Amino acid sequence: MNSVQLIALLTAALFLLQVVLFTSRNKLHDKQAFLWLLFAVASLIVAILLPQLNRLASSLGIAYLPAFIFMLAFFVILNLLIYQTTVISRNEKRLNLLIQKTAIQHKELEDLKREKGDSP
Amino acid sequence: MKSNVLVIIPAYNEEDVIFETLSKLQCSSPFDYIVINDGSTDRTRTILSENHFPHINLPVNMGIGGAMQTGYQYALEKGYEYAIQLDADGQHNSDELTLLYEEIRKGDADMVIGSRFVEQTGYKGSSMRRIGIYYFQWVIKFLARIKVTDPTSGYRIVNRKVIAEFAHSYPVDYPEVEVLVRLAQKNYTIKEIKVNMNARMGGKSSITPIKSAYYMLKVTFISVIRSIL
Numbered sequence: 546m547n548s549v550q551l552i553a554l555l556t557a558a559l560f561l562l563q564v565v566l567f568t569s570r571n572k573l574h575d576k577q578a579f580l581w582l583l584f585a586v587a588s589l590i591v592a593i594l595l596p597q598l599n600r601l602a603s604s605l606g607i608a609y610l611p612a613f614i615f616m617l618a619f620f621v622i623l624n625l626l627i628y629q630t631t632v633i634s635r636n637e638k639r640l641n642l643l644i645q646k647t648a649i650q651h652k653e654l655e656d657l658k659r660e661k662g663d664s665p
Numbered sequence: 666m667k668s669n670v671l672v673i674i675p676a677y678n679e680e681d682v683i684f685e686t687l688s689k690l691q692c693s694s695p696f697d698y699i700v701i702n703d704g705s706t707d708r709t710r711t712i713l714s715e716n717h718f719p720h721i722n723l724p725v726n727m728g729i730g731g732a733m734q735t736g737y738q739y740a741l742e743k744g745y746e747y748a749i750q751l752d753a754d755g756q757h758n759s760d761e762l763t764l765l766y767e768e769i770r771k772g773d774a775d776m777v778i779g780s781r782f783v784e785q786t787g788y789k790g791s792s793m794r795r796i797g798i799y800y801f802q803w804v805i806k807f808l809a810r811i812k813v814t815d816p817t818s819g820y821r822i823v824n825r826k827v828i829a830e831f832a833h834s835y836p837v838d839y840p841e842v843e844v845l846v847r848l849a850q851k852n853y854t855i856k857e858i859k860v861n862m863n864a865r866m867g868g869k870s871s872i873t874p875i876k877s878a879y880y881m882l883k884v885t886f887i888s889v890i891r892s893i894l
Contacts, residue, residue: 641727641731641734641837644723644724644725644727644731645723645727645731645734645735645738646738647724648721648722648723648724648735649721649735649738649739649742651721651722652720652721652722652739
């Protein structure tokens with residue numbers, strides 16, 4: 546095991562630890578926690594299989610392994626970003642609905658109070 | 666509920682004009698109305714409360730789409746048969762509301778738009794606005810195969826089927842053109858009648874050249890994507 550692989554392993558292990566801690570402290574919802582757990586395990590696997598990945602990169606004509614890893618990471622992060630944006634959009638829609646329902650119910654409550662006040 | 670028509674008036678920071686618009690509406694229209702105060706930060710809310718104008722206060726500013734959708738949800742819950750959008754800034758003539766109502770009551774349209782261009786009227790918009798209108802006429806023709814002479818007019822009446830549709834889903838911002846494409850693609854019938862529109866009585870338009878460009882691009886992009894898939 547060379548120093549590069551050792552650093553990669555340590556970084557992946559720390560990332561996994563961070564995800565586990567965030568999950569145990571309820572800072573991440575189950576679904577999100579599971580997703581990040583998958584990424585953390587995947588990073589660990591990449592770190593373990595670094596020599597094999599090096600061979601794969603060479604066979605694909607990529608001379609510089611980090612470029613291959615960065616390319617993979619770029620696509621993974623891009624996908625993760627779009628997934629997070631869908632989550633934000635969904636939550637925004639729910640928030641809008643909540644605001645609208647609250648406002649309508651507030652109006653109905655005011656109307657009821659007024660009616661009650663008017664009646665003898 | 667006095668009538669089966671609800672006039673929905675979205676209002677954001679309209680303290681200069683809201684009293685005049687609503688006073689005129691009360692005198693000239695037989696329909697129920699509701700103001701959706703869209704998180705105004707000026708005296709709009711106070712004016713509405715002090716004068717007992719029926720209104721719903723949104724706790725935060727949601728934009729025209731969110732405000733109108735609140736109105737449609739209210740119309741749906743209260744069982745209104747028709748809903749009309751009326752601008753708070755006095756551009757729409759409240760004495761022409763009955764024209765829209767009489768047209769939709771004929772039953773051959775799900776939405777009737779009050780148009781400035783279906784016949785010659787005295788309306789003169791800025792050249793930027795006219796370019797935008799021609800552009801959206803073309804977009805709607807291309808995507809939905811219908812001709813709408815005044816696609817950006819917010820002065821429109823819809824029936825209960827469309828109220829239910831809008832209460833469920835309505836574009837967040839710049840909704841006018843997008844909903845036309847959406848409705849036409851779902852085979853709803855859209856009609857136009859001639860109306861006169863005034864210049865704004867007060868307040869100022871939020872549309873800037875940059876926003877106009879964004880509006881045109883965004884609406885085109887979303888409409889094209891949603892009509893293909």
